[in-house]
Amino acid sequence: MSDDPFEAIKATFFQECEELLGDLETNLIALESGDTDIETINACFRAVHSVKGGAGAFGLDDLVRFAHVFETLMDELRSGRKAVDEDVVQSLLRASDVLNDHVTAARGAGPAVDPDRSQALIAELETLTHGAPVSGTDADAAGDMDDDFGFTPVALSLDDFGAGEAMPLMDLPALDLPPLDLPSLDAPVVTGGEQTGWKIIFRPHPRLYANANETALLLRELGRLGPISVEMDDSGLPSLEALEPLDSHLVWTIHLDAPVAELDVRDVFDFVETDCDLSIMSVMAEGAGASVVSDSLPDLDDGLPSLDTGAAAEFDIAALVAMAQADTASRLGGGGETAPVAETPKSTAAPAPAAPPVAANNATAAAPAAASAATAPVTIRVELDRVDRLINAVGELVIQQAMLAQRVYESGLARSSDISLGLEDLELLTREIQDSVMAIRAQPVKSVFQRMPRLVREVAAMTGKKVKLVTAGEDTEVDKTVVERLSEPITHMLRNAIDHGLESPEEREAAGKPVEGTVKLAALHRSGRIVIEISDDGKGINRQRVRSIAEERGLVTPDQILSDDEVDNLIFLPGFSTAQEVTDVSGRGVGMDVVRRSIQSLGGRISISSNPGKGSIFTMSLPLTLAVLDGMVVGAADQTLVAPLAAIVESLTPKAEDIHLVGGVDPVLMFRDEFVPLVDVGQTMEFRNEPTELKGGVVMIVETEGGQRAGLLVDAIHGQRQVVIKSLETNYRHVEGVAAATILGDGRVALILDIDVLVNTGRRRTTSLAELKMAS
């Protein structure tokens, strides 16, 4: 990040833009579906307005110009001067797309927006706003109002703060404002009477005590300034059962009977000022009471302490907010007419006593709003780099913990020893830290899903099909890296679903289906993974066609017997493309095999199931994080390997009589009345040429993403462990059958097996059962 504060803010701006544009899209979609609620329109307006505001600050002129025209139309809609109809919404959606592109271009993350496209849409929006495009630049886009308005600023003399004179308000009827109790900016101005001393109200916060400060010492210090009398208010002290010993319950009122300087009084509280509510009032000779010169006491009622002022203040605030909101609402609802000028100032002038009746009416209305504000989670923005450093460190911690555990185990310490027990606690704690850290990186898939309606619109327009996109599970959370890399496969599959899956409106009508096709995009958590489903109600997969193409390209042989699902999944094979001709939309040379590969690189799987005439469902399943894995540590040909635990169904020691040959070549294992293909890991991974000794060997029954079962033959199983995933591609290169690498407790590097690849290559490579040296 740059040191220039301006650059840093600019980065924040683009981040914020992304959120704003997401909100805009969401609200426009709501508009499209008929929700023309004023708040929805307002939210759209605000989003565009905010983008424009920020863009103006950074001199992003193209963006400002476009956003301005967009905003003007939104303003017309907001005020009710223009009705929201289908045409308008479609234009707004298109405008939102162009606005998006402008932002991307401004950020330098994309090409400059085609000026013609931008200008055409500006004309379109202006036509909707004014009935015709506006020639030339709109004068008020960046205009300054000072000249037009003859506005006279209302000056305040800060020295007069508290003097109680009404504020001059141009030539409008002056508001009958009551006196102010705001602090003067200069030295305390004491009006009327001679000051004889100070009244100090002091309410320590728990933090004051936590910081090792002590009321008694402060009082003693005050006593040095002059004679003091101290009152302690313990009315806030709860009953003994309810007492929270670390809380602060007492309030002190100190009368200092000496006309010392305020600064001297303040000095006493110098170190605790932020850890207490403090009110310092001067006491006048006439006994006119105290006038507040300090402002850190939150009490509203003349600085008189009582422990329930908090609640009272809350009530007042709620009433005030409700009143201000009610007024705002009536103003916003006013449509195009001008506001009743004469009426509002009157109610403005109504002093505080008028508030309680308003409160009675509006407090209930304000309460839910206040509650929602209170429950909104507090967030901070953190540079991703810092989070990743933390994650990396936690990864190392996990490894260290495992290594330590291993050393302790090897040292022969009893399991009941203090060290072993302590290590167990450490392991639990490490896990907890790891989970929490992973949760920091977790993000809802919403950010990806939000971009899809635009894509669907574009593809629908290009193919001439009518499509409705339904999304579900946007709040499903998954690691940020996974979220980012979901965009491409989802985009591709959505394109595919619309282009190949859905029929044309005519075909749909003929088939008795609604003319508008539905594509559903859903995310859900399933057994520790995230599942993304993309389904359509189109024609489904034409299996005969798929089969004949696959045969044509030599992907399958004519005599191969394939289940329906197997035929459907042929489309993922490299070099397969069913599009009759290459279309603009999905036939860009990127086949489903590329989609599958990009998902596999995330440790994910994809499959399809199709119902002819009814539609297809693509299912992607991905790990929630790319950082850790629960694995089974196994040995094969002197190598230590890790198999993902999620894939393992069972492990067993095979008996010779359970192993059979299919067609005299492929070894299979009889497992629960079912034959599963047997894969010799040591040989398949080419760690050794000769087959594994079956004697003493262990078979792990694994299940691939596609539900296919196989037995992995290894030498030994060492145990279950959580491992930190280190990319092999980043550190070395891709190796067939290996998903990633990890560092084990003893410091050795172990490869993590890619079960699906292993099972598929293993079946091809393990040549003959005859080569397996059978246990005798």
Place this chain on the structure above:
Amino acid sequence: MPAASAIRTLIVDDQLTMRALIRTSLQQIGVRDIEEAPDGEAALRAVITKPVHLVISDFNMPNLDGLGLLRGIRAHPPIAKTAFIMLTGRADRELVQRAVQYGVNNYLVKPFTTQQLKEKMESVFGPLT
């Protein structure tokens, strides 16, 4: 001449970017005591609990807009004289007129420079040191 550093200021804007920009400008002017609020309602609650000398507020915000905030402040005697500078995104005569009725001290059209902000503040407080 009031010292800029003595002016306790509350920035009210629903956009993080704008708040950061205003804060940077204020700091350049010499204002040290700066609070932020994301909308009118939060701002109103904040100024009632802890009064400020100056509120610089956006107009268009969720929950409670700038006019509502101004109105709420002016209606509550203990804080009614808080200086209020309204930010507007565009030249909206009607809005400014309304704000004047409610007792706005000055307004500032976005985008603005630090110098412009300073001038607006000085029109309210007098020359700042």
